[in-house]
Amino acid sequence: MAASPIIDVSGLSISFRGVKALQDVSFALNSGEIVGLIGPNGSGKTTALNCLSGFLKPDAGVIRFKGEDITGQSPAEVANRGLMRTFQVTKLARRMTLIENLLLAAQKADDESLFATIFGRGTFARRQPRLLERARELLETVKLSHLENDYAGVLSGGQQRLLSIALVLIRDPDVILLDEPAAGVHPDLVVEFIAMVNRIREERGKSFLIIEHNMHFISSVCDNVVVLDAGTNLASGPPNVIHNDPRVLEVYLGTPQDA
Amino acid sequence: MLEQVLLNSVIRGSEIASLAIGVTILFSLLRFANFAHGEFALLGAYFTYFFVSVLEINLWIAAVLGAVLGGAVALSSDVALFSRLRSSPGIVLLIASLGLSIFLRAVVAGIWGVEGHNYSDELETIYRIGEAVITHTQVIIVIVSFTAMALFYLLLNHTQLGRAMRAMSDNMALAKARGINIEVTIRWIWFIVGSYAALGGTLIAMDTQLWPEMGVHIILVVFAATILGGIGNVYGAVIGSFLIAFLENASLAIDWAFLFAPFGVEGSVYIPTGYKFAVSFAVLIIVMLLFPKGIMKGSKGD
Amino acid sequence: MIELALFFSVLIGIYAIMALALNLQYGYAGLLNFGLVAFFAIGAYASALLSLSGVPVLIAMAIAAVIAAIVGALIAIPTMKLSVHYWAIVTISIAELIRVISTNEEWLTGGTFGLGDIPQPLAALVPLESYPLFFAGFTLVLVAACYLLSSALVHSPYGRVLKVIREDEDFGQSLGKDVASFKLRTMVVGAAMVGLAGALYAHFTTYITPQAFEPIVTFIIWAAVILGGKGNLLGSLLGATVIVLLYNSTRFIGDYVELSAVTLANIRLALIGLLIMLTVLLRPNGILPERKQVF
Structure with missing residues (x-):
């Protein structure tokens, strides 16, 4: 087996009404790996995730999933290929x-x-x-x-997030994209979330791409971290290295944290 | 030819705009397309008619009174209906507005009958501008409507109410946090957009005639103008109104023979008069399909 | 008296079929179809014209439903990406456009004079005196068929996708559901049912004019679905019954009070508008609210 990444994003760019939200962003995710996607608000994390999951069509760049070009495919197509996501504000069929x-x-x-x-x-x-x-x-x-x-x-906010993970798991995808799974969730539940993500990886071999502000969450589960700033790649590496990267500290960790 | 089309578009556009301003604001603040807006115009026109025909008040004073009463109806509809649905999804408000629209139209038709009325039977003074003609009333319609729009601009930009409205349409939560009294502002908005619609209704009735279906016929065109201008964008709605008016008038004036020539049809092909109303619907459908996000930046275009 | 009861039961049946169709579209899938009357008109004219040109009535009705379904698909395909509000506006415009066409194209529709002498189904086989009873039974069979079809659709995997369209399209997409194609299918099924109702109406009254296809037909069906209960098929049958009886009972006010036909017509309309508003305010889930599916 060649060690080609399960998700390979290269040169991703998109702009909204002239404002560049992503510029030439590239990153990769290997099978069985958990990668954190972090950056200050407005850095383009969710936009990147929306491109990956087909909710936005990038202006330029290529997204490969399991070696196949899935750029510009519809969200349903992407999901059916085995790349599934949750949403920052949990989406469910409430009734x-x-x-x-x-x-x-x-x-x-x-x-x-x-x-x-x-x-x-x-x-x-x-x-x-x-x-x-x-x-x-x-x-x-x-x-x-x-x-x-x-x-x-x-359901409470935290319970809704739990259900949304169950909804993704029942379709048995290869890669799961989580958009701020810990936001607004009770600290006790966050601990449970961390355990659950680690367990799902171990037992089922799933890969994850996680957007999260909670640095404890990131360092507890992620093998690698990709940092975005103002829509561009700023740094990437293991969590402990990223933690001490001066560029990251300046734009992200240097700013007051509430999480 | 072109002159007449442009002139008619300015007249029609200024009528549409007086409603489109309100529809776009209501859509951006309360998240629904208000089907009853056409009936605010209808009521305004009939209130004016009541003052003119029964109380024999001067038409212009009557028009102002009609606008105030139209605003009062819009305000009451918020108190009785829409304010009770603030936490409901937009779809529910839309359906409620549909019910209100059916109700108000039936009330008007029940009171004043289904036949058409006019404010006056006097013959019109007609002015010629080059090849084009315009009536005295139409000149006044344009002047009144432009004045009203200028007033709205001042309201939006130079009053506390206007600032509150813009803040709310940008970000409701932030506006609330900044201490803007949301409910009071919404009430004012209903009154103002209601009176603008009512004034628009009087202007439309002056240009054509009063009849109970006029609200239905104008509202879809107004929606088209609003969407074309980008939902929530007041200036966009005004520009959209004139564009839609131009598309309507131009499509009626164009000789479509070139489309039919390949099929062996000879001579001129104009849109038959029976289809005059349908032109607005066709324009609306085309606009929706080609510019679903509008041509200008909307606040939160759906 | 029996004649009257049979007359109303057919009328209720026609509206019940349309209410079931709208409930599929709005109650389950959350689609704001404000142009229902267009499919009613298409079904009526298609079946009338076909049967007038010699096609057996039952076959004409089936073809009419198919034509309505095709028009439904043609309308749905380019507009499916629009948001619900826009879709409401577009469908109402299309319905108006179709009505203007039916008024103007006299060579096809007879214009404002309409089409008369429309044949009735199996008229040669059923004795004249029992024909009203037969027609009521025929209507009942069609209503039952539409009810069973709707029920099969909503109590199924398909039905769950319909509900997710109503709840959150993006959520449905994220679960791999091709939402647009489900909207299209729902539009087509609903259009076929409304088309069938239109055909039934044409053969029932044997005479149709564009006045029968005013937007108020759409609004009556909306009132029926909202009052009966969105997302509850029995509610649609109930709603159609209540609204049709209420709407027509005002005809009898004229027996007691001296009122012009126009005033009466407007009282009826005002009643429909009022009913929609009151239901939304006081009983937003209708008389029979949607039932939870428990496993």
Whole structure:
């Protein structure tokens, strides 16, 4: 096996109404690796993640996933290839129960066609128990089993983040993009999050790209850190090296931290 | 030919703009397309008609009174309906505004009937500008409307209310943090945009005639102008209004023969008069498909 | 009296089919289709014209539903990326455009005079005196079929994708759902159902004019879905029943109070508007709110 990275971003650039949000940004993520994407507010982290997940089309640059060029593909296509994400402000189907959310995530496109819905109802009915079982397993993992038939809208912010990770996991992607998983989450839950991410990597061999302001989170899980500043690459390296990089300290760590 | 098209576009555009200003502000602040805005115009026009025909008040005083009453209706609709839905999603407000629009139109038609009315039967003085003609009333419509827009500009830029409005449309949370009284400002906004719509309604009725469907016919055009100008951008809405008016008038004046010549159609091809109303709808659909984000920067264009 | 009951049951059935279609589109998928009446008109004119030119009525009705579905797809494809508010505005404009066309293209639609002598389904086989009963039964069968279809659609993986369109499109996309294609399919299914309702209407009244396709038809269906309960199919049947009866009961006010036809028509309209506002304010989830699916 050649050690080519599972995600390879090169020369990513995008601008909004003339304002350059990303300029020639490049980074890579190896299979099984956890990489942190950090930088001050407005440095382009979420924009980069939106490009990776297909929600934004970059003006220039190439995004390769598992060796294939996925630049400009739709979010659904990217997700179906095995590159999935969560959102900074958690997105869920609020008026669907936790189980329904998980079934929605898990069900296969074949079962969603109009034809299958009208003429092939038996097929999904046979598959459903298996999916339900998986959904319940994952709810167990994120410790939300007791709420399985509640609407997702009633969950607390932290619980919503947990569910969103379960929703991603049930589709068994290769790479998971997390956008500020610890923001607004109770410190106890952050500890649990860190343990969970490490466990998912160990048990399932998933790779992660994580945007996070919480430096404790970053140094506890990340193998490597990529630092962006004003839409450009500033530095990259292992967390302990980045921690002491004077350029990073100046733009990022030097500024007061609340996290 | 071109002169007449331009002249008609200025007249029509200034009518549309008096509504588009309000629609764009409501959209940027309350996150919904207000279908009832056309009925604020309708009511304004009929209030004016009431003052003119029943109380025999001078048309211009009547128009001002109509505008004030139109503003009062808009304000009451906020008190009775929209303010109770502040935490609801935009879709719900939109549906509520649709209900209000149906209701108000039915009330107007029930009181004044479905047939058309005019403010006066007098023959118009007509001016010629080159090849083009314009009536005395139309000149006044343009003057009134431009004055109103200038006043709005002053309001937006040189009053505390205007500053509050802009701050809220930029960032509601920040505006609240800076101590702006959101609810009071929203009430003022309803009154002001309601009276502008009502004045617009009177101007439209002066140019054409009063009839209960005028609100429905103008509102879709107003939406088109608002979207073209970038949602939440007041200047964009004004520019959008004149552009839409121009597109409407130009498409009616153009000889479309060149499109049909390849199919062996001979002679001139104009849009038939039966399709005159449809032109606005067609323009709207085309604008939506080609410029879904508008041509100018909107505040939070959907 | 029985005649009247049968008349209203057909009318309710026609609106119930359209309410089911709108509930799929709005109640489940969150799509603001303000142009429903366009598909109603297309279904009515298509079926009327086909049957007038000799196509058997039942086949004409089926083709009419297909034509409405195709128009639905043609409208949906270029507009699907628009936000819900814009979509509401575009669909209402398209419906108005179609009405203007039906008024103007006399060679096709008979213009404002409309189309008359539209044949009725299986008229030769059913005795004249029991025909109203037959037609009511025929309508009931179609309503039942549409209800079962809608129910199959919403209680399925497809139905869950519909709901995610309503809840959060980006979220659906992030789970790998091709949201635009689901909107398209929902638009097509709904358009076919409304087209069928239009066909039924044409063969029921045997005479159609552009006045039957004013925007108010769309708003009545909206009132029915909102009042009945969005996201609840039984609610749509209930809503259609209540609204149709309410809307038509005002006709009888005229028996007691001296009112002109215009005034009565406007009282009816005002009632629909008022009902929409009151429901939104007082019972936003309708009489029969959406039920939670429990596993």
